[in-house]
Amino acid sequence: xxxxxxxxxxxxxxxxRLRAGDYTSRQLAQATLTRIRAQQPVLNTYITxxxxxxxxxxxxxxxxxxAGNAGPLxxxxxxxxxxxxxxxxxxxxxxxxxQGYKPLYDCTVVERLQQAGAVIVGKTNLDEFAMGSxxxxxxxxxxxxxxDLERVPGGSSGGSAVAVAGHSVPLSLGTDTGGSVRQPAAxxxxxxxxxxxxxxxxxxxxxxxxxxxxxxxxxxxxxxVANLLGTIAGDDHHDSxxxxxxxxxxxxxxxxxxxxxxxxxxxxxxxxxxDDGVRSAVEEAIAVFEREGAIIDRSVELPTAPASLPVxxxxxxxxASANLARYDGVKYGFSVTDGESVEQEMSLTRGQGFGPxxxxxxxxxTYALSTGYYxxxxxxxxxxxxxxxxxxxxxxxxxxxxxxxxxxSVAFRIGEKIDDxxxxxxxxxxxxxxxxxxxxGISIPCGFDQGLPVGLQLIGHPFxxxxxxxxxxxxxxxxxxxxxxxxxxx
Amino acid sequence: xxxxxxxxxDIALLARIALSDDEMExxxxxxxxxxxxxxxxxxxxxxxxxxxAQSFNLTNVERPDxxxxxxxxxxxxxxxxxxxxxxxxxxxxLD
Numbered sequence: 276x277x278x279x280x281x282x283x284x285x286x287x288x289x290x291x292r293l294r295a296g297d298y299t300s301r302q303l304a305q306a307t308l309t310r311i312r313a314q315q316p317v318l319n320t321y322i323t324x325x326x327x328x329x330x331x332x333x334x335x336x337x338x339x340x341x342a343g344n345a346g347p348l349x350x351x352x353x354x355x356x357x358x359x360x361x362x363x364x365x366x367x368x369x370x371x372x373x374q375g376y377k378p379l380y381d382c383t384v385v386e387r388l389q390q391a392g393a394v395i396v397g398k399t400n401l402d403e404f405a406m407g408s409x410x411x412x413x414x415x416x417x418x419x420x421x422x423d424l425e426r427v428p429g430g431s432s433g434g435s436a437v438a439v440a441g442h443s444v445p446l447s448l449g450t451d452t453g454g455s456v457r458q459p460a461a462x463x464x465x466x467x468x469x470x471x472x473x474x475x476x477x478x479x480x481x482x483x484x485x486x487x488x489x490x491x492x493x494x495x496x497x498x499x500v501a502n503l504l505g506t507i508a509g510d511d512h513h514d515s516x517x518x519x520x521x522x523x524x525x526x527x528x529x530x531x532x533x534x535x536x537x538x539x540x541x542x543x544x545x546x547x548x549x550d551d552g553v554r555s556a557v558e559e560a561i562a563v564f565e566r567e568g569a570i571i572d573r574s575v576e577l578p579t580a581p582a583s584l585p586v587x588x589x590x591x592x593x594x595a596s597a598n599l600a601r602y603d604g605v606k607y608g609f610s611v612t613d614g615e616s617v618e619q620e621m622s623l624t625r626g627q628g629f630g631p632x633x634x635x636x637x638x639x640x641t642y643a644l645s646t647g648y649y650x651x652x653x654x655x656x657x658x659x660x661x662x663x664x665x666x667x668x669x670x671x672x673x674x675x676x677x678x679x680x681x682x683x684s685v686a687f688r689i690g691e692k693i694d695d696x697x698x699x700x701x702x703x704x705x706x707x708x709x710x711x712x713x714x715x716g717i718s719i720p721c722g723f724d725q726g727l728p729v730g731l732q733l734i735g736h737p738f739x740x741x742x743x744x745x746x747x748x749x750x751x752x753x754x755x756x757x758x759x760x761x762x763x764x765x
Numbered sequence: 766x767x768x769x770x771x772x773x774x775d776i777a778l779l780a781r782i783a784l785s786d787d788e789m790e791x792x793x794x795x796x797x798x799x800x801x802x803x804x805x806x807x808x809x810x811x812x813x814x815x816x817x818a819q820s821f822n823l824t825n826v827e828r829p830d831x832x833x834x835x836x837x838x839x840x841x842x843x844x845x846x847x848x849x850x851x852x853x854x855x856x857x858x859l860d
Binding site for chain 2: 377471472473512516579582585586589604608610612615617618619620622623626627635639641642645651654655656660661664697713737
């Protein structure tokens, strides 16, 4: 019977079929693992498959389903970025530095997935320590874009985006520090959401830039993403930056459609550097919103938003230089043990264990925080951050959401930008400001340019993911961009 | 902002990252070019603007101070490259 399972359906349909007894969660997990193995040589999506864990969780889910005790994620296969700590299961962060490392505890979001009865099938590939926009900076090799195997999937959560785009799983988790969920979602043609800063616990997530990052869901439609966000969101006493705002039912407003939504379209996101094909796909999406009764306002200004790029590339590396100081080769992971002194062994461990982009960022951060430069770089960036935050607040005062492209262009070729760090950084121009401000953002497939997916970004009020998901649902019920799929090995 | 190779050597020392001579040269050029892009920040007026360290200004979140479970010593040492007598082992810090 497992042969007959249709893996191309969304999670909420699997949930219905599991409850109807059409197939079991164990059969679904097995079919999923078979597809992952068929795709892995082509796409390189996963770093670790968690078959044993998955089958144990699937059996537990089957019991819950027969007991009539199932939630929306019970028995549903899900992949998680290999930046999320999993107890007793290798967690690499895409780095040689963490080779052989097995965490002693589960991160909060993984714990919540387990409570919900989800079935974790594997840990996905990523740019090393979540630093990158192409997944080329992984010690485990580049992930391929399923729409064109010679192109990047985006990053840093490239594997999580490809897992959903390639239909090996209906849902996955990534992390988004400057666009690392939304940008690969756009480049792979799936939905990806960055929650409001503080909405989701970061406990047990390998730390990169603590004031910017959030764990976020990938899926193919608004319902699935809403259910996953509802599962992972909420206060956590292990992470003192989580907010106490109650977690709503994110599907509650789904029947309200697009009518009446007040949508701001900020001019700064449509200037030079935006590819024509991306622009026209986004303009068509705006026309859909308008036709359905949304009120489009093109007079919105975010004049300081373009400064987000330098602000981000000061703040994130600064925080990274502190967070990554813990990798010293003493407690776990990669270690050089034939040096002459403690200090030399640590320096050699870090010199050999980190890849080029991680070293570059630690160096930038170390410089920006060093005596004599702190005021000019880090403090200045934090002040400009205040201005950007205020502009978002003002822009949203009379609007329910802001609408922009997610990226300036579609997926680029593998190798195209690897030798020019700043050109790579420009890929995140439209997503970075949202992390700087802290607001929630979502990327939704809205068309194709040169046969490659284009992403539409919606940005909401703090803690109002509901409106983003309502708009996504409204848009997806009128268009079928999210139902397009690349052709891959079954 | 052009960095010298000596600047890069100093930063690498602070960051405890051993770099080869080739890496040092490449890093000097790349970091200098990235720092150039930061210059536009100096054109933005931030007079009287307070810094933001965290988006929604949570401060001093506390929890009751009660003893909880701690990590088992053996488990904590399990991944250590070198250990001795229940401790992590490193080379002598003092002569």
